[in-house]
Amino acid sequence: MAQKHLVIDPITRIEGHLRIEAIIDENNVVTDAYSSSTMFRGIEEILKGRDPRDCGLLAMRICGVCTGTHYQRSIEAVEHAFNITIPKNARLVRNLIQGALYLHDHIVHFYHLHALDWVDITEALKADPKATVAEAQKWASVSGHRPWNANEDVYAAVQERVTKYVKQGRLGIFGNAYWGSKGFKLTPEQNLIGLSHYLDALELQRDLAKMMAIFGGKNPHPQSFVVGGVTCVQDIKNPARIAEFKQILKRGQKFTKEAYLPDVYMAGTMYADEALEGIGGGIGNYMSYGDFRLDDTSFYESAKLFPSGIVKNRDLSKVFDIDQTKITEDVTHSWYEGATNLHPFDGVTKPNYTGFGKKEDNVAYLDTTKKYSWIKSPLYNDERMEVGPLARMIVGVARGDERISKYVTTFLKNGNLPTKVLFSTVGRTAARAIETELMADVMMEWVDELASNVAHGDLSTWTEFNFDNVSKEAQGYGMAEAPRGGLGHWIKIKDGKVVNYQAVVPSTWNAAPRDYKGRMGAYESSLVGTKVANPDQPLEILRTVHSFDPCIACAVHIIDTNGKELGVYKVDPIGGTSRA
């Protein structure tokens, strides 16, 4: 048989429920791919009729991984509707909690969700601990750092621990994996570095999450944001709290520079051939909404750490401004009825679950000629977009943003890599690491800014507003970035209650199925051209899909099961005032 039809369900090491189907040719190269989400909750429908001040808490539960991002976007949408600008302390606290999330999320993604696509644990057991130290030094020195661990006893202990674990026969979550696949290219010593950092990062992420708990109460699902500001006045008043935050941040920063970035250099170099070929490149259009306010003007007027914009066809010489009215959603291949290519808030959304297509040998296949996912296909100006850390870095560079350009250029220069390496699976993974370093550094500035502001006697954390007056009729949106890319929440309020609520999230852009013109979504498009070493072990497919850091519970939530119209909602361009 010339062609093979692969079904990978569940895609593990992600958030949510995702299925990938891929067609491979006689050379085991992917010629076609389909991305489908198989789970659905309906959170926007649940938000209707509630008090807008309560929406953040519910919207946060869209996701337990990028927890806190949906919370903030939802609250910003309400603040935008009510025309509230939050105090400086509140802005800094939110930046710090979101920044901590980026740090935590990117590190957990690379080591616990993505690393096992690069690192072969069984090979690590063959490594020489002494040579491993030299190898670690080599990659850390690329950016002028000492390695996170330069002690051969530690590497030997990791080997011993894992050897013991393997010998016991029950591999648990590491069982039945693709160990030994030709798709793994690292040397035994490099694998041991990766494995050792996998364990260190498990421990570290626990601490990094504490940063969110210090000002957020707990993680996952922090609880200190309210419409108008934050509640954690006691915690910012307390110098011990600030010091604790800073101490954890320092450790995260150190790990990023001494382990995370060097490991990305290492993997990037070992997979440079694929990266240069553009394997995993995908659509080539990148969009960033922009995020992290750097001053205290209103949300859409502030200078931002990440600028907004669109780069098309990998052409860094041009950046386009975002005009939000140009966002449309298409349901040709999604389990919904209705006209296609409409603005998300002008359309009618009716579920139309058509299920799977043919079923053979207890395998149900997607009916890819028709509808095959709970995710819609968002378009910008009738074009498909990729969002995420790579898009943020690319837009930042194209915008000439000094800080971002510096980090990206330094990375490429140190690693001796051309810019085009970015447009690949490796590039997507590298961009996330670059962003983590940038974030850790800038957070240090924010903590000091917060401490100094409080020390100067500013304890204001909340902007007062008269709810009854502002909530008679209002609408607004929170459009900014989540770790996985551009995230927008839109809200329409009448007589103190939510009448319409919508969220278009990063993984909707990336994990979407085909559109009405048959053009692929970002996951799908990035898989085409990938060679799979062994079709029974679709390691390479997982690697590329994981490079997007899928977050599928986020991507699927817009529905009205009763088939009611979701209503009409006009959205004004970014920067405009959209209050009724």
Add this chain to the structure above:
Amino acid sequence: MIDSTQMVKKVFTQKSGRVETNKGEVYYNTLFAKAKQRLKTLRAQEPLKDIDMMDIIDSEGINRRDFMKWVSATTATLMLPPMFAPLVAEATELMNRVPVIWIELQDCAGNSEALLRSSAPTVDDLLFDVLSLEFHETLQACAGFDADKQLEEAVEHFKGKYLLFVEGAIPMGMNGQYGTIGASGETFHEHLMRMSKDAAAVVAVGTCATFGGIPAAAPNPTGAVGVMDLVKGKPVVNIPACPANPANMVGVILHFVLTGQIPELDSLLRPKFAFGYRIHDNCERRAHFDAGEFVEEWGDEGAKNNFCLYKVGCKGPMTFNNCSIVRYNEGTNWPIGVGRGCIGCSEPDFWDKYAYERPMANAKIKAPTGGVEKTVDEFGLGLLTATAVGIGVHAVASIVAGKKSNEGEEK
């Protein structure tokens, strides 16, 4: 969406649900002997992983004294007298004799993330040594058919012995097709029934798996329900909260190792050791409640002085959980500590009954005697002369009197 009169009345008049912690010498002596026998049997079993707890403790850079400190804290968390401490220590070592299979349904992975924050035992120990975690989608190395195979092999190998942890609700609308898993397109409902069939017990983690949680919030678009609505004829333990506290997840496993049984449960199938406490009874801001000192607006003087959060919507008085004792992220903080207040996330239907920014007292309800809708505060004031009815009244009375009020009936 706002609660019924009956519900509010019940909440405001119920007595504290504090459990009787001392069950008497005879009970404990019997349990002790039983636990000892159980551990002996477990030890005789072929180990899934051969571990030396002291080795692990050493590798963590902590000493035996720290470990024993953790053991005695955990013994107390499990509501057992100190004599059980050596058994708890032994049970920790034997924890991996009880395999755990973790499945995710209509979820947000928040409880999986919470498990990753476990500090005692630490998460890498949990994954590699202490737990025998046979399957966990978010951490699993393999995918697709290989993941299915891994899961099935574990179920087959540990038939009747494993604890099935379930995260996420089960959508029952549209014949369950709002959620499917695996190559065969099995619905979440079918998946849960198949996986729970051979489990020793089923542990529902987080409020979605226990009571339906957010997908089940009004109008419950997908017909979501919790595990206990579907799994029958099998022990079910509920560990609600959004997300559940990892200390309570470890607690349930330890208890199972120690006794071979699930812990004592309340009427909502929650372990009493964790959910026998009312947040309000152990709250660090309780003194301010009693003194009638409240935060009236976010960021006001009260907020700067850690006053009681009841009037800005704290649901601590209606919520049973041990967060005021255990807190979150290794005791770093908790929602009341951070000045926001409790949203009641371990209670059934909390999204529709509790989780709003104003106190229960501001919910518009009809008085039992009929008439116009009033807030609970107003309603409470009306009844004040007849009888003291608890929290809502208590808070109002504190303000009205402007001084420390009478103790409410909840004490």
